[in-house]
Amino acid sequence: MPSKNLIELKKICKTYHTGKISLTALNCINLTIKEGEFVAIMGPSGSGKSTLMNILGFLDVPSHGSYVFEGKKVKSFDEVSLADIRNKKVGFVFQSFYLLARMTALENVRLPLIYGDISDKEQVQKAENALKITGLGDRMEHNPNELSGGQQQRVAISRALVNEPKIIFADEPTGNLDSKSGKEIMEIFKKLNRDGNTIIMVTHDSKVASYAKRIIKLKDGEIISNKLNK
Amino acid sequence: MEQYYLVIKLALKGLLSNKIRAFLTMLGIIIGVGSVISIMSIGAGAESLITSSIKEIGTDVLSVLPGKSDEKGPPASAFGIVITTLTYDDAQEIAKVPGVRLVTSYVSGTGDLVAGSRSISGNFRGVTANYTEMENHNLEEGRFFTEQEERSTAKVAVLGYGIKKDLFPLSNPVGERVKINNVSFRIIGVLEEKGSSMVSNPDTQILVPLSTAQKVLLGIKHLNYVRLKAESEEQVEEVKARVQGLLTYRHDIKNPEDEDFSVRSLSQALETFEGVTAGLRFFLAAIAAISLIVGGIGITNIMLMTVKERTREIGLRKAIGAKPFHIKNQFIIEALVLTTSGGILGIIGGTAFSFLVALIVRWLDYNWEFSVPLSGILLSFFISMFIGVTFGIYPAKKAAALNPIDSLRYE
Numbered sequence: 001m002p003s004k005n006l007i008e009l010k011k012i013c014k015t016y017h018t019g020k021i022s023l024t025a026l027n028c029i030n031l032t033i034k035e036g037e038f039v040a041i042m043g044p045s046g047s048g049k050s051t052l053m054n055i056l057g058f059l060d061v062p063s064h065g066s067y068v069f070e071g072k073k074v075k076s077f078d079e080v081s082l083a084d085i086r087n088k089k090v091g092f093v094f095q096s097f098y099l100l101a102r103m104t105a106l107e108n109v110r111l112p113l114i115y116g117d118i119s120d121k122e123q124v125q126k127a128e129n130a131l132k133i134t135g136l137g138d139r140m141e142h143n144p145n146e147l148s149g150g151q152q153q154r155v156a157i158s159r160a161l162v163n164e165p166k167i168i169f170a171d172e173p174t175g176n177l178d179s180k181s182g183k184e185i186m187e188i189f190k191k192l193n194r195d196g197n198t199i200i201m202v203t204h205d206s207k208v209a210s211y212a213k214r215i216i217k218l219k220d221g222e223i224i225s226n227k228l229n230k
Numbered sequence: 231m232e233q234y235y236l237v238i239k240l241a242l243k244g245l246l247s248n249k250i251r252a253f254l255t256m257l258g259i260i261i262g263v264g265s266v267i268s269i270m271s272i273g274a275g276a277e278s279l280i281t282s283s284i285k286e287i288g289t290d291v292l293s294v295l296p297g298k299s300d301e302k303g304p305p306a307s308a309f310g311i312v313i314t315t316l317t318y319d320d321a322q323e324i325a326k327v328p329g330v331r332l333v334t335s336y337v338s339g340t341g342d343l344v345a346g347s348r349s350i351s352g353n354f355r356g357v358t359a360n361y362t363e364m365e366n367h368n369l370e371e372g373r374f375f376t377e378q379e380e381r382s383t384a385k386v387a388v389l390g391y392g393i394k395k396d397l398f399p400l401s402n403p404v405g406e407r408v409k410i411n412n413v414s415f416r417i418i419g420v421l422e423e424k425g426s427s428m429v430s431n432p433d434t435q436i437l438v439p440l441s442t443a444q445k446v447l448l449g450i451k452h453l454n455y456v457r458l459k460a461e462s463e464e465q466v467e468e469v470k471a472r473v474q475g476l477l478t479y480r481h482d483i484k485n486p487e488d489e490d491f492s493v494r495s496l497s498q499a500l501e502t503f504e505g506v507t508a509g510l511r512f513f514l515a516a517i518a519a520i521s522l523i524v525g526g527i528g529i530t531n532i533m534l535m536t537v538k539e540r541t542r543e544i545g546l547r548k549a550i551g552a553k554p555f556h557i558k559n560q561f562i563i564e565a566l567v568l569t570t571s572g573g574i575l576g577i578i579g580g581t582a583f584s585f586l587v588a589l590i591v592r593w594l595d596y597n598w599e600f601s602v603p604l605s606g607i608l609l610s611f612f613i614s615m616f617i618g619v620t621f622g623i624y625p626a627k628k629a630a631a632l633n634p635i636d637s638l639r640y641e
Contacts, residue, residue, distance in 0.1 A: 059549060059635050080553050087551020098546040098638070102243050107236065112550040114236060159550070 004071070006167060006198055007033040007056065012065035014051050014221075025051040027221040028065070033200065035166075038193040040212035040229075041202045048221040050171070053202045057090055057169045058082045070166065087115050091160025095172035097152045099144040099159075105131060106140040109158045116163065130158035134188055150181030157188060161197075168192070170201040174208055186211045237560050241567040255532045256572030258525020259617060263573045263610045265518035267580025268587070269511050270606030275588055276507040278599035284496065288366070290463045291496050292470055294324065294456040294477070298489045314452035315490040318440070320480060321358075321456045327476055329469040332459040334364040337443050337450065341411040343436060345397040352393055354410055354436045356443020364457055367432060372404035372419030380439040383446065387415035391423035392433035410436065413446055431595045466495055522613065525572070526621035533565050533625035544629050545637025558630035565622025566615055573614025577607055 014026040025048045033039055043049045054060035055067070061077040068074070069089075086092075091112075099108045110127040118126075131140055134154040144152055153173060160168050170189065174182030190211055193199050203209050210229065217225040245252040296316035318335055325333040337356040342349060359377045362368065375386050387408055394403055403417045415438060424432050444450055460469045470493050477483075477491050537544070544557055581602050588600035 054635055057549075083548065083551050083553045086549060092549050094546075094638070098542065098549075100240075100543055100546070102240055102247075111547070115547075115551045115553070115556055163551075 003034040003036050005032050005068075006035045006037075006070060007031070008066075008068040009056075010066045010068075012052075012055060012062045012067065014048070014055065014060070015063045024221050026055070026062070029221075029223060031216070031223065031226075033167075033198070035198055036193070036196055038189070038199045038211070038213045039201070040209035040215045041200065041218065042204060042206070042209050042215060043218035044204065046220075047218040049202050049218050051221075052218065053169055053171060053200065056200060057092060058085045083115075087112060088163060089166045091163065091165040091168040093153070093156050093160050093168065093170040093173045095175040097144070097149075097156045097176070099152055099155055101144055104141050104143055105136060105147065105155045105158075108144070108155055109162050111159060112163050126162050126164075127158070130162040131155070133161060133192075134158045148181070149177050150184055153177060153181070153185050154188065157185070157192075161192070165197075167198040167200060170199065172203055172205075173201065174203075174205070182208070234559070234563060237563045238567055241564040242571075244564075245567065245571060251532075252568070252571070255528055256525070256568060256575065258521045258523075258528050259569050259572030259614060260525075260576040260579055262518045262520075262522035262525055263576025263614060264580035264583060265514045265521065266610050266613060267577055267602060267606050268584050269514045269518065270609070271580070271584035271600070271602045272507065272514070272587055273511055274601050274603050275584070275591070275598045276504070278601075279591075279596055280504065282597045288459075289496055290460045290466055291364075292458050292460065292466060292473065293494045293496075294320075294458065294473060295492050295494065296452065296455070296490065298492060313490065314450070315481065316453045316456065317451060318444075318453060320477060321453060323476060323480060324456060324458060324473055327469065327472045329461050329465040329472065330458050331461045332360055332364055334358050334360055334457050335440055335453045335455075336457065337440065337448060337452075337454045338435075339443070339448050341447070342409075343393065343397065344409040344412075345403070345406065348397050350393075350396050352396075352434060352436060354387075354438055354443065354447065356438055356440040356447070358440050361437065364459060365432065367424060368422050370420045370422045371402060372417070374419055374437075375439050380441055383441045384439055385413065385415045385442060385446070386418045386439065388419040388421060388437040389417060390421050390433045390435045390437070392431070393436050394420045408436070410438070411447060433595070470495060522617060525569075526617045529565055529568055529617065529621040530624060532568070533561060533622055534628070536564070537561065537625050537629040541632065541637045541640040544632050545634050545640065548632070548634035549638060554630040557632075558626045561626035561629045562619060562622045565626070566618035569614045569618035569622075570611070573610050576614070577602075577610050580610075 009029055009031040012026055012029045012031075013024070016023045016025060029052065041049045041052060051060065055062050058074075059082075061082075066073055069085075074085075100111070103111070106124070106127050109130050110123050113123040113126060128137070128140065131137055134157050136151060136154050136158065139147060139151060144155065147155065153176075157173075173189070174185055177185060186208060189199055189201070193213075199212075201208070201212060209215050212229055214226070214228050216223055294316065296313040321333050321335045324330060335358050338353060340351065340353050343352045343354075359375055359380045362374050369388070370391065372388070374388055375384065379386055387410070389397070389403060389408070397403065397408065398406065403420060406417050407414050408417055409415070421432065421437070438447070458469070458473070460466045473493050477493075478489065481490055483489055547557060584602060585600055588598050591598040
């Protein structure tokens with residue numbers, strides 16, 4: 001059964017202007033991602049992979065081109081509607097976790113939901129479920145500084161899952177972890193993907209990329225390779 | 231709503247995790263709000279003192295003081311200036327003025343009071359025999375001296391309640407003797423306990439006949455002041471004008487500039503006192519205004535620092551879907567938590583300060599009611615929150631305008 005297209009990028013360009021110098025980060029990218037895919041975006045630094053992820057993740061807006069998400073063209077890239085899409089459709093996992101130090105694991109996971117519109121009870125329930133999925137059901141009341149790096153990243157993954165997003169973005173999710181914890185985290189992503197979650201991951205590590213089903217390579221703002229993994 | 235509960239909880243956690251920084255940040259607000267509370271409390275206390283004094287003395291009383299004085303300023307005698315122009319003859323003429331019901335003359339001095347083995351230094355007053363009627367002051371024991379005794383320079387004395395307690399703590403002093411500056415007096419009565427008015431404390435005085443005080447104790451011919459009662463309250467102003475006219479004539483004064491006396495009603499004396507407390511209140515109001523502005527700027531400053539320190543947090547919150555107004559509200563609420571906490575500490579501090587003032591004033595034997603008006607507390611809360619919003623809005627707007635990508639990358 002062929003899956004629906006979740007993301008369609010057509011001729012997406014991004015140019016940064018700093019003073020008199022213009023820098024092209026993305027040069028007319030065409031890309032389609034289907035529901036349920038696990039895609040790794042690879043490339044050396046400056047290749048435009050972060051820019052691509054920021055645009056895909058509604059953190060940044062393209063200079064030109066069209067972005068169709070869930071069959072609908074993303075027209076108005078104004079701040080409030082982008083925030084709303086990020087809140088309801090997208091989950092992020094960052095290299096350095098970005099957990100709020102003064103909050104417990106549960107509160108951190110719950111954070112996206114407080115900007116939404118569901119009841120308090122439901123928020124706590126969803127946050128607890130999300131922590132159980134990543135195996136942290138017994139660490140809910142711990143503060144980040146009481147958790148190991150791997151555990152912190154699992155809290156961050158739970159936070160990305162909590163709003164049941166259409167797509168999860170991971171930016172070098174193992175970059176700050178030792179190899180054992182990194183492996184565990186990648187197994188979690190693999191399992192999440194098996195359960196039907198769409199995942200887009202940016203990495204420069206080919207071992208990490210090998211967990212993905214498709215690998216896209218970027219260089220100088222252009223896609224130089226786009227292949228299924230094995 | 232829940233998100234704001236979390237914000238408040240986090241802000242409080244943040245405050246408690248750095249108590250000294252929090253305290254220093256809030257200091258301006260604490261002092262400002264403390265001053266506001268003190269203003270209100272001291273105002274209420276002064277009012278209670280004034281109303282109780284009015285009740286006690288009555289509004290039909292006029293005082294005649296020697297020496298010209300500014301209508302609202304304190305009398306010359308308050309500065310220790312001795313003016314000898316007011317005499318007993320003046321008082322007797324004043325008694326003849328139509329509308330005057332009662333005239334009492336006063337002199338006063340200080341001296342050593344000795345009874346048996348006990349000795350204190352205290353104030354004595356020479357008064358005319360109608361003192362008790364003038365002051366509405368009754369006797370606890372014995373009797374007051376008569377006009378006969380006053381005319382005959384009798385060496386008799388009536389003790390204020392406080393003096394009695396000091397010199398004769400256990401026994402009834404009537405019939406005993408007391409020495410004032412080595413002159414022996416027979417005690418004929420003790421006055422009831424009265425408490426202080428604003429002008430003096432009758433409990434800590436010993437009363438002797440006017441003539442005795444003038445001739446035997448002080449060796450003077452003039453009076454310190456004269457009090458008179460009008461026949462009715464409505465006549466007070468009329469009587470005042472007549473007494474002024476009489477004294478102007480008797481003292482042969484051609485030019486009003488050269489007046490050597492002043493006639494004051496009780497309300498003027500109260501205005502003098504109100505002037506003093508108004509001065510104190512104005513001073514506190516100035517402190518309040520300055521501290522609150524400085525405190526508010528401190529809040530802006532600390533909130534700008536907080537926004538900078540937490541740029542990545544702001545970036546993250548935006549990445550997971552916080553809209554600009556969420557971020558703005560978060561930082562305004564944090565500023566509000568700061569200023570309201572400062573306000574609460576200020577209310578506590580101001581209450582403590584006002585209580586201390588009340589203790590001191592009461593220790594001076596005045597009827598000062600300590601109270602912190604509810605309106606003062608509400609006003610303080612309002613001011614604290616107003617400052618939180620006013621001085622928190624700029625940093626909050628700055629935070630709300632941050633771009634999520636740059637903020638996340640901020641080191």
